[in-house]
Amino acid sequence: MVNKNFRKHSKKIVDGVEQAPSRAMLRAVGFRTKDFKIPQIGIASTWSMITPCNMHLNDLAQEASSGVEESGAKGIIFNTITVSDGISMGTSGMRYSLVSREIIADSIEAVSAAQGFDGLVTIGGCDKNMPACVMAMARLNRPSVFVYGGTIKPGPNKTDIVSVFEAVGALSSGKIDNNQFIEVEKTAIPGPGACGGMYTANTMASAIEALGLSLANSSAQEAVSNEKVLDCREAGKAVMNLIKKDIKPLDILSKEAFENAITVVIALGGSTNAVLHLIAMAKEANIDVSLDDFSRIGAKVPVLADLKPSGKYLMSDLIAIGGIQPIMKSLLNKGLLHGNCMTVTGKTISENLELVQGYPSDQKIIRDFSNPIKKSSHLEILYGNLAPEGAVAKISGKEGTLFTGNAKVFDSEELAMKAILSDQITKGDVIIIRYEGPKGGPGMREMLSPTGAIMGKGLGSDVALITDGRFSGGSHGFVVGHVSPEAMVGGPLALIKDGDQISIDAEKKSIDILLDELELIERKKRWKKPTKDDVSGVLAKYQLCVSSASNGAITLPKS
Numbered sequence: 001m002v003n004k005n006f007r008k009h010s011k012k013i014v015d016g017v018e019q020a021p022s023r024a025m026l027r028a029v030g031f032r033t034k035d036f037k038i039p040q041i042g043i044a045s046t047w048s049m050i051t052p053c054n055m056h057l058n059d060l061a062q063e064a065s066s067g068v069e070e071s072g073a074k075g076i077i078f079n080t081i082t083v084s085d086g087i088s089m090g091t092s093g094m095r096y097s098l099v100s101r102e103i104i105a106d107s108i109e110a111v112s113a114a115q116g117f118d119g120l121v122t123i124g125g126c127d128k129n130m131p132a133c134v135m136a137m138a139r140l141n142r143p144s145v146f147v148y149g150g151t152i153k154p155g156p157n158k159t160d161i162v163s164v165f166e167a168v169g170a171l172s173s174g175k176i177d178n179n180q181f182i183e184v185e186k187t188a189i190p191g192p193g194a195c196g197g198m199y200t201a202n203t204m205a206s207a208i209e210a211l212g213l214s215l216a217n218s219s220a221q222e223a224v225s226n227e228k229v230l231d232c233r234e235a236g237k238a239v240m241n242l243i244k245k246d247i248k249p250l251d252i253l254s255k256e257a258f259e260n261a262i263t264v265v266i267a268l269g270g271s272t273n274a275v276l277h278l279i280a281m282a283k284e285a286n287i288d289v290s291l292d293d294f295s296r297i298g299a300k301v302p303v304l305a306d307l308k309p310s311g312k313y314l315m316s317d318l319i320a321i322g323g324i325q326p327i328m329k330s331l332l333n334k335g336l337l338h339g340n341c342m343t344v345t346g347k348t349i350s351e352n353l354e355l356v357q358g359y360p361s362d363q364k365i366i367r368d369f370s371n372p373i374k375k376s377s378h379l380e381i382l383y384g385n386l387a388p389e390g391a392v393a394k395i396s397g398k399e400g401t402l403f404t405g406n407a408k409v410f411d412s413e414e415l416a417m418k419a420i421l422s423d424q425i426t427k428g429d430v431i432i433i434r435y436e437g438p439k440g441g442p443g444m445r446e447m448l449s450p451t452g453a454i455m456g457k458g459l460g461s462d463v464a465l466i467t468d469g470r471f472s473g474g475s476h477g478f479v480v481g482h483v484s485p486e487a488m489v490g491g492p493l494a495l496i497k498d499g500d501q502i503s504i505d506a507e508k509k510s511i512d513i514l515l516d517e518l519e520l521i522e523r524k525k526r527w528k529k530p531t532k533d534d535v536s537g538v539l540a541k542y543q544l545c546v547s548s549a550s551n552g553a554i555t556l557p558k559s
Contacts, residue, residue, distance in 0.1 A: 090413065144213070206268055263337060283556060305367075432467070447471050
């Protein structure tokens with residue numbers, strides 16, 4: 001008989017005469033008498049047929065459940081929602097994307113706590129459901145393992161979803177014809193899996209592995225592969241080991257673990273969204289992670305991976321040479337990772353990496369420390385009179401480090417997109433897209449459509465884009481997002497007028513409106529908060545509760 005201590009939560013649901021109704025209902029969903037005496041493991045699947053990122057996850061959930069049952073526990077699969085960023089991008093539907101992170105975390109918490117699960121396997125496949133899974137794991141603090149659904153296989157000529165977004169701009173500028181455009185649309189997404197570059201999904205999967213919450217190389221396996229099937233089965237088994245050792249997420253999620261995650265994200269050239277999500281995940285674990293941690297760590301960690309969107313290669317290429325474990329081993333050997341951090345294997349980071357070999361000598365994807373892509377982080381935290389609470393820039397080095405130009409101001413993404421596609425944007429412009437922040441959107445939309453169109457038109461090095469919204473991990477160019485305080489609360493972004501000079505200096509880490517302070521004060525006196533007539537339901541709730549982007553755009557009550 002399994003130790004009752006291993007059933008800390010489920011015994012309250014199924015033990016005793018008074019819980020006979022609970023047992024009766026569970027028998028109807030497949031429980032046998034012996035299942036009431038073993039731990040119950042919830043398996044949170046973010047499956048849906050909405051998007052290729054998640055279309056295969058129920059199959060993976062079944063594999064995880066098999067692993068759970070092989071370990072002597074009972075697996076119970078349940079689902080939660082997903083919103084597709086790629087499909088809703090550029091539309092008002094994208095406002096629900098970041099909102100869905102909170103809904104997913106809330107739903108996993110609600111089901112797991114209500115049903116009395118003793119442990120948890122969470123399976124995520126795209127940008128928001130992955131941090132949401134970790135947020136729920138931290139809240140529940142029950143033995144848990146995260147499984148990444150895996151990256152997509154590349155399309156012909158290594159095309160992917162960003163290729164399609166950039167094709168929109170290329171068609172508009174006459175660089176490709178309609179037949180070429182349709183061919184990219186038809187072939188770039190060949191099947192299941194998350195977007196193929198070091199965009200937000202692969203970034204967050206890598207960060208979660210570095211945190212210690214998933215098994216080795218869970219972040220670096222294709223969605224359709226034997227390796228991913230095995231990863232799910234082993235994750236199911238690992239939860240029972242965690243229960244026996246009483247290792248819970250808050251035993252793993254330390255400040256040092258988050259520093260490891262930040263380090264790996266930088267070395268891989270990851271998405272700006274990692275800043276937002278890692279801060280939010282840390283808040284759930286009551287750990288203080290701030291924008292300044294990214295600056296502090298970024299000063300000593302180089303960008304080593306030549307991965308899309310700024311580089312040449314896809315996640316599938318990195319998988320072929322060994323995934324992220326070898327780069328973690330290199331970072332550990334350089335003293336840039338905390339090797340004593342606990343992980344879901346029941347071992348430390350150092351112990352997990354002990355037998356990991358280096359990359360093949362002829363590979364070109366991961367640079368040596370002596371020849372980095374960039375000597376310090378590409379994720380630059382900027383402050384100035386335009387962003388007193390901070391902004392996040394993605395500066396790979398290819399764009400340069402300084403940009404000064406005249407503002408062209410747009411009060412929505414749609415207005416900016418229309419101007420870009422109709423050739424109203426010219427060399428030297430600083431595109432301002434405002435009222436797209438957490439409260440302003442509401443929902444903090446990603447600006448992949450504008451940045452993709454800019455790149456497709458060949459303006460990537462000639463214009464800058466600043467927003468209180470976010471950027472997709474697929475965005476590149478001279479872009480600055482997460483401007484805080486946002487325009488909707490009267491932040492300086494709301495005060496900019498067409499023609500104002502804007503200066504971005506990645507070396508000085510500054511972002512400023514080149515105006516006299518008194519002028520900004522006078523403009524603030526005249527500013528009126530705009531209203532949005534179409535904000536209701538969950539968007540209205542979110543707008544009321546959400547915090548600043550510099551605080552992770554969380555909706556937790558203030559402490």
